[in-house]
Amino acid sequence: xxxxxxxxxxxxxxxxxxxxxxxxxxxxxxxxxxxxxxxxxxxxxxxxxxxxxxxxxxxxxxxxxxxxxxxxxxxxxxxxxxxxxxxxxxxxxxxxxxxxxxxxxxxxxxxxxxxxxxxxxxxxxxxxxxxxxxxxxxxxxxxxxxxxxxxxxxxxxxxxxxxxxxxxxxxxxxxxxxxxxxx
Amino acid sequence: xxxxxxxxxxxxxxxxxxxxxxxxxxxxxxxxxxxxxxxxxxxxxxxxxxxxxxxxxxxxxxxxxxxxxxxxxxxxxxxxxxxxxxxxxxxxxxxxxxxxxxxxxxxxxxxxxxxxxxxxxxxxxxxxxxxxxxxxxxxxxxxxxxxxxxxxxxxxxxxxxxxxxxxxxxxxxxxxxxxxxxx
Numbered sequence: 001x002x003x004x005x006x007x008x009x010x011x012x013x014x015x016x017x018x019x020x021x022x023x024x025x026x027x028x029x030x031x032x033x034x035x036x037x038x039x040x041x042x043x044x045x046x047x048x049x050x051x052x053x054x055x056x057x058x059x060x061x062x063x064x065x066x067x068x069x070x071x072x073x074x075x076x077x078x079x080x081x082x083x084x085x086x087x088x089x090x091x092x093x094x095x096x097x098x099x100x101x102x103x104x105x106x107x108x109x110x111x112x113x114x115x116x117x118x119x120x121x122x123x124x125x126x127x128x129x130x131x132x133x134x135x136x137x138x139x140x141x142x143x144x145x146x147x148x149x150x151x152x153x154x155x156x157x158x159x160x161x162x163x164x165x166x167x168x169x170x171x172x173x174x175x176x177x178x179x180x181x182x183x
Numbered sequence: 184x185x186x187x188x189x190x191x192x193x194x195x196x197x198x199x200x201x202x203x204x205x206x207x208x209x210x211x212x213x214x215x216x217x218x219x220x221x222x223x224x225x226x227x228x229x230x231x232x233x234x235x236x237x238x239x240x241x242x243x244x245x246x247x248x249x250x251x252x253x254x255x256x257x258x259x260x261x262x263x264x265x266x267x268x269x270x271x272x273x274x275x276x277x278x279x280x281x282x283x284x285x286x287x288x289x290x291x292x293x294x295x296x297x298x299x300x301x302x303x304x305x306x307x308x309x310x311x312x313x314x315x316x317x318x319x320x321x322x323x324x325x326x327x328x329x330x331x332x333x334x335x336x337x338x339x340x341x342x343x344x345x346x347x348x349x350x351x352x353x354x355x356x357x358x359x360x361x362x363x364x365x366x
Binding site for chain 1: 228264272
């Protein structure tokens with residue numbers, strides 16, 4: 001099965017989950033057209049492109065950080081926002097903002113040419129007052145999951161067990177175990 | 184000829200330019216897939232979709248505001264940024280920033296099923312310290328073009344004559360006049 005992503009961190013975060021169900025997950029790094037739109041639309045669009053290139057079962061994932069006080073910014077455009085204003089810019093936008101609620105959402109898609117499935121994972125939390133920690137990637141240094149005191153970057157092992165991505169992939173894996181005939 | 188856009192402001196800004204060369208420009212409001220990427224890529228992608236729907240000469244336009252100190256943010260994602268953090272958010276990101284240089288860039292695309300052309304228009308300027316004016320739309324209240332003291336929203340008539348969109352469309356019109364056989 002192929003996980004189509006250019007992001008090695010993402011691949012490494014989930015590869016192990018597949019090994020536990022005896023599925024070999026391979027990273028396929030190809031540049032797909034990523035439409036503007038919500039995560040579900042992006043995932044479905046990428047699945048169809050990826051399958052038409054590979055003609056093998058494919059998995060894609062798209063995620064975003066949605067900050068309540070910023071009306072869902074940066075949302076699906078995390079990569080662009082990180083490359084331009086960065087975590088510093090997001091913290092500046094949040095200066096003096098009391099409501100710091102945010103969530104990460106991931107949508108994982110699976111397509112084998114016949115069955116197309118989407119699985120969603122969400123983790124709630126809040127935006128830290130400053131960057132903390134050096135693990136993880138992306139917005140991990142400024143996100144504190146609910147019920148914890150550390151950012152995802154301070155406790156990357158925790159992230160791997162409670163994150164939006166973990167939750168979405170676990171749903172895919174449960175579904176694969178019960179439904180899909182490659183096991 | 185069809186200008187494929189859901190933005191009535193954009194249509195009205197350029198319709199007159201076409202009347203002057205005796206071309207009837209119609210607005211065709213359909214939701215196209217807008218890929219993530221640079222303006223040229225977005226325009227080309229939309230041209231092909233629009234033509235396959237209409238089978239008539241189509242024009243598309245994509246534009247963005249690129250702020251130097253923010254590494255080109257908000258760039259091609261102007262609509263999403265306006266809907267989430269808005270002009271207030273951009274001004275907050277620019278608080279205390281001395282280098283306020285920015286430019287608007289538009290890419291206008293034309294496709295008739297055989298010839299595909301892209302035309303670029305740029306207007307340089309700077310980000311105002313606060314919102315000013317009520318004309319125009321989008322980032323017009325915070326953009327002051329080079330050589331002027333007012334924002335595009337304070338002087339919308341000026342905008343129509345010096346803007347990135349005007350410049351890109353004038354290049355298309357010059358090209359239509361000399362090359363294209365509908366005239």
